[in-house]
Amino acid sequence: MEKVGRKDWFMGTNVVHCLRSVDNLFVVIKEFKDYPFKETKEEVLKDFEELAGKLPWSDPLKVWKINTSFKKKKRCKKINQNSRFINNTLDSHILDYYENPAIKEEISTLVGDDLASCKDEKDESSKEETQPEVLKFRVTCNRAGEKHCFSSNEATRDFGGAIQDYFKWKADMTNFDVEVLLNIHDKEIVVGIALTEESLCRRNITHFGPTTLRSTLAYGMLRLCAPQPTDIIVDPMCGTGAVPIEGATEWSNCYHIAGDNNPLAVDRAANNISSLLTKSQIKEGKVSWGLPIDAVQWDICNLPLRTGSVDIIVTDMPFGKRMGSKKRNWNLYPACLWEMSHDKKCFAKTLFGMGHVWRKVHTVWVNIGGLHAAVYLLNIHLKLLFILQNKMGKELLGDANNEDS
Numbered sequence: 001m002e003k004v005g006r007k008d009w010f011m012g013t014n015v016v017h018c019l020r021s022v023d024n025l026f027v028v029i030k031e032f033k034d035y036p037f038k039e040t041k042e043e044v045l046k047d048f049e050e051l052a053g054k055l056p057w058s059d060p061l062k063v064w065k066i067n068t069s070f071k072k073k074k075r076c077k078k079i080n081q082n083s084r085f086i087n088n089t090l091d092s093h094i095l096d097y098y099e100n101p102a103i104k105e106e107i108s109t110l111v112g113d114d115l116a117s118c119k120d121e122k123d124e125s126s127k128e129e130t131q132p133e134v135l136k137f138r139v140t141c142n143r144a145g146e147k148h149c150f151s152s153n154e155a156t157r158d159f160g161g162a163i164q165d166y167f168k169w170k171a172d173m174t175n176f177d178v179e180v181l182l183n184i185h186d187k188e189i190v191v192g193i194a195l196t197e198e199s200l201c202r203r204n205i206t207h208f209g210p211t212t213l214r215s216t217l218a219y220g221m222l223r224l225c226a227p228q229p230t231d232i233i234v235d236p237m238c239g240t241g242a243v244p245i246e247g248a249t250e251w252s253n254c255y256h257i258a259g260d261n262n263p264l265a266v267d268r269a270a271n272n273i274s275s276l277l278t279k280s281q282i283k284e285g286k287v288s289w290g291l292p293i294d295a296v297q298w299d300i301c302n303l304p305l306r307t308g309s310v311d312i313i314v315t316d317m318p319f320g321k322r323m324g325s326k327k328r329n330w331n332l333y334p335a336c337l338w339e340m341s342h343d344k345k346c347f348a349k350t351l352f353g354m355g356h357v358w359r360k361v362h363t364v365w366v367n368i369g370g371l372h373a374a375v376y377l378l379n380i381h382l383k384l385l386f387i388l389q390n391k392m393g394k395e396l397l398g399d400a401n402n403e404d405s
Ligand SMILES: C[S@@+](CC[C@H](N)C(=O)[O-])C[C@H]1O[C@@H](n2cnc3c(N)ncnc32)[C@H](O)[C@@H]1O
Pocket: 209, 211, 212, 213, 214, 236, 237, 238, 239, 240, 241, 242, 243, 259, 260, 261, 262, 265, 298, 299, 300, 301, 316, 317, 318, 319, 323, 324, 332
């Protein structure tokens, strides 16, 4: 969880929304590091009821309001961009250059959705003029830890009921204005108001696969590698392409290659690239001819790439849980590491065995759907790089000599 100070928030709501490694944004109403839970369920739930009236709601609600108006403005800007794009492109038939029907379909879906939401907003604003605002709200309880004598539903019900009485807001589980969060982790409680409607980790991906990586996590992995302009960045096991797609969006001055041995995965990655292109055309308001990204089908053990032609490899290997198997990983991991140089335990052991080739610089632990996964930042040993470059130089020299002869 990243924390932003109160002053920073008031100064730059839009800046906070631009953070790329954040899944969800919320404003904290109050944080209890060591909440004094009572013994019985009845007592705890009674305390939750009383808590609603004791919380400092005023500033967090101001932040929520600023955020809501910012989101409305952003939506209107997007609608304008979309209509400008339609006028500039569809009307002048520039899109006829595209043979890909998926792109055309995507555009009409995006435009259709936005126009519908624009209509809702107009209806809402005319309502606002005639009626005093009664906010609709819901409470969401996220609870982790085993020693609680109450369920999440019970906490939601009693805390939510007290909020309703306190503010005279209307409870609505689906069409709400305010989402109050009650995050309970062992003895720690954080009460907040959500500022994002859906997780930001789903940006850029329209075609999901069985193990699609969160875009926020893909961003973090790429950032660890500190890409430089003109770098060639490869994800040799790209699945739906979450890593290279995030790369093409955020590091558009590099070239990104997405590869996978499964044709279904390559197809999904290609579709995601198509959607990204459409999105960037809408944003720019004009047709652009491509993005610095490509998708290919290949086997990691036999990459069609010249030695020394890649600057960075970022990949999310199969863990052997939802994809592949631990047994297969015993062969796959060493083969991958070997090809890339020229169960977690398995990877760590493989890495240890390859200590002469790869040097582990950094390990970051992340949570992927409840699995404890490691992100390793590896550097190839300089000595080996010299040997490889030397070898390559000799090969090239050999080729030239052959050509001469
Ligand atoms: C954990 S998934 C990657 C998920 C991906 N990051 C995403 O966002 O969808 C691992 C991928 O490795 C691919 N894979 C497994 N063995 C491979 C091989 N020998 N060569 C290339 N890709 C392989 C699988 O098809 C799978 O898509």
